[in-house]
Amino acid sequence: MVQKRSKVAKPEGDEQHRRGRPRQYDPDHALAKAAGAFWKGGFAGTSLDELVVATGMNRPSLYAAFGDKHELYLKTLERYQRKSRAKTLELLADDPPLRVFLTRFYDGALEIYRAGGDDARGCYSISTAPAQATVDTAVRAFLQDSIRGTDSFLADLIEKARQRGEVAAAANSLALAQIATATLHTIAVRSRVGASRKELKALAAAAIDLICRAATSRG
Amino acid sequence: MVQKRSKVAKPEGDEQHRRGRPRQYDPDHALAKAAGAFWKGGFAGTSLDELVVATGMNRPSLYAAFGDKHELYLKTLERYQRKSRAKTLELLADDPPLRVFLTRFYDGALEIYRAGGDDARGCYSISTAPAQATVDTAVRAFLQDSIRGTDSFLADLIEKARQRGEVAAAANSLALAQIATATLHTIAVRSRVGASRKELKALAAAAIDLICRAATSRG
């Protein structure tokens, strides 16, 4: 995706002024709006007309910018992953204990999954990608990679916590990480069908207890 | 759904011989085939033509038997739930310890989720219903009810195990049940994207350890 420039390599930041008619949409904002449409209806259940309305773009512009419906969906998935990871990394800024991090982690997820209150959205990828995964290699690969990524990210954190004594010395960090991911998955699905924030916070707290109480002592 | 009979209430078992041309399909078998089609493509991603091919029925027969596409989908979901619950209850026949039951429970799930080997299917409801849930009240209600049902079923079992001393006396049975359900959810999604049986069995074993090792002792 490197952009060729005639002579001087300009900083790719603002795309500067290009030659023709200026575009009337902001690509990232449009992608977010498209994701909102897919978020509601899933890939197969969302029509191009709905995407046109959601993005405010017209159909040819949509194609020129993001390719066909399938490519557009993949780009919204990647954007979601990018944003999610960035948000998660911010939670580590002050190098918190595992228990604190996990609490923030699930709180942050809930904030996204239950945005909009009662017309709950759930997790974008977990809610929409599985239905598509069996007939769509790219989506399946994305989701597989995404889950493994979460596992190994959490496994690293848990392993460090284990070495600090916040988790039982004998614990299997990867196994605990998979339980932590499992907790995220169930929160994702439960949000989608309207579970309350309170209930899901309690669920997360119980999972954190279980993971971190496989900790130092405990009678 | 009570069937009116002229005078005598016949046993509804075999549907007996009815008046007109006999049907050439077995309703439950057709429902299973339809579920297979939805299982692959999701609700919105599966066309009536595909359902016709899958069931071997022709279109008007499909409508006469199950109603429109949406009703058909709901009926496949209910059938899946019915079958799953029956299968689960069988696991309790010899009144096994919690740890044994949970092992069987996840093994049974894996058997279904990974039927067909590498073109993995995952859990039918978890893989297809969430995508539909935001635009379909009936599907959302079904999935919500299904999850709560699993929670409370497992909570009952765990509570009994707790009273037998197989789980820590101080444990919250419902919270542990939700973790057990979470484990089922993550296995459901991971199967859908092709995780290996071996990996998922290990994950289940770790979760069982965590749940049951919130048990009697443990240093």
Add this chain to the structure above:
DNA sequence: TTGTTTTTGTACCGTCTCGCATAAATTAGG
């Protein structure tokens, strides 16, 4: 001004969608 480049807007294409109308086929009742 006159070209060049890029995006926009409209309109359209062929295909597929779901659901149903209608008639033939096959059974039981009388």
Add this chain to the structure above:
DNA sequence: CCTAATTTATGCGAGACGGTACAAAAACAA
């Protein structure tokens, strides 16, 4: 036999689907 009841089979129709062709519009370059 004839009639009633039920399922099968063919096929259609109105609309939605994804995707694109084409020309107008709006910027820059010269």
